[in-house]
Amino acid sequence: MPPTDSAGIDDEIADAAVDALGTLASEHRIAILRELATAEEPLAFSELRERVGIRDTGRFNYHLTELRERFVRESDGGYELGHAGERVILATAGLDAEDATALADAYDSEENGNCAVCGEEDCNRVIHVHLSEV
Numbered sequence: 001m002p003p004t005d006s007a008g009i010d011d012e013i014a015d016a017a018v019d020a021l022g023t024l025a026s027e028h029r030i031a032i033l034r035e036l037a038t039a040e041e042p043l044a045f046s047e048l049r050e051r052v053g054i055r056d057t058g059r060f061n062y063h064l065t066e067l068r069e070r071f072v073r074e075s076d077g078g079y080e081l082g083h084a085g086e087r088v089i090l091a092t093a094g095l096d097a098e099d100a101t102a103l104a105d106a107y108d109s110e111e112n113g114n115c116a117v118c119g120e121e122d123c124n125r126v127i128h129v130h131l132s133e134v
Contacts, residue, residue, distance in 0.1 A: 020070055024088060028054060028063045033071060033081065037089040042077035 024030065035051045036043065043051070045064070054060040068074065071085035081089065 020084075023066050023070065026063060026066075028052065028060075029067055029071075030088075030092070032064060032067055033085050033088055036072065036079060036081045036085065039080070042075050042080040044078040048079055 031052045032048065035048060039048075039051075045061075048064070049057065049060045052060065054063070064072065064079065067085070068079075071082055071088060072079055073082040
């Protein structure tokens with residue numbers, strides 16, 4: 001049985017959660033996520049860096065690399081939000097419950113109507129992030 005903390009949470013899961021949230025503890029990383037959220041298509045490295053306003057390429061690359069582990073994915077066309085990145089944007093959007101649910105439904109809707117994260121039909125979770133090393 002894996003070790004647990006006083007709240008009964010598996011230590012590995014707790015460590016992964018702390019690590020994931022620590023990744024977001026940067027105004028530059030949040031700015032990157034916001035720019036990707038407003039982009040209509042994947043953004044090239046240079047375009048994303050310019051939109052975020054970080055002149056130092058190395059510094060920008062450091063922050064983007066940190067996000068790529070969980071929150072941003074790289075595609076042929078550039079960078080775009082991953083599922084967890086979308087959820088961060090949803091969580092920080094300042095929406096009321098009804099608007100947040102509508103926006104979450106728009107992100108989660110697949111052709112079969114199942115949640116893109118857990119596969120459940122109508123799971124109705126506004127924040128549903130799987131903290132894994134994938």
